Amino acid sequence: MDNELGKSKWAQLERFPARYPQQAVINSLEGCATVEYVITSDNNIKDVVVVKSTNKHFSAVAKDVVTNWKWNKLPKNITSEPVKTQTRFDFCFDKANQSCSTIEPEYSCPGEDTIYSRGMMVR
8 A cells, every 4th residue: 555645735734653552661562553544535534444463552542543633634625535545653662872763673564654653761
């Protein structure tokens, strides 16, 4: 599936990362979740489905955050017909002097459109 939200017409969409699930932080879990969804012509989100996930907590917050992005602030008629796309959420911990987004993960979920929820290990 192509990276629909990477297209310039969606640039105004405020897309914030999913909140790192507390249970995953407590257990030092890293992982990912890919959600597929349909953007309707009136900028609503429907048919949100988890395509793949490494943990149920990641699935839940990924589904939730996609529906909470500011879709209603987009101009109307960006798309004349419903568009199906997917977004991958990676949940990872930054290492000393290295962002987790630059580290090759040990987990894998499909998707070109990746948003990172980054945590920090505190020892």
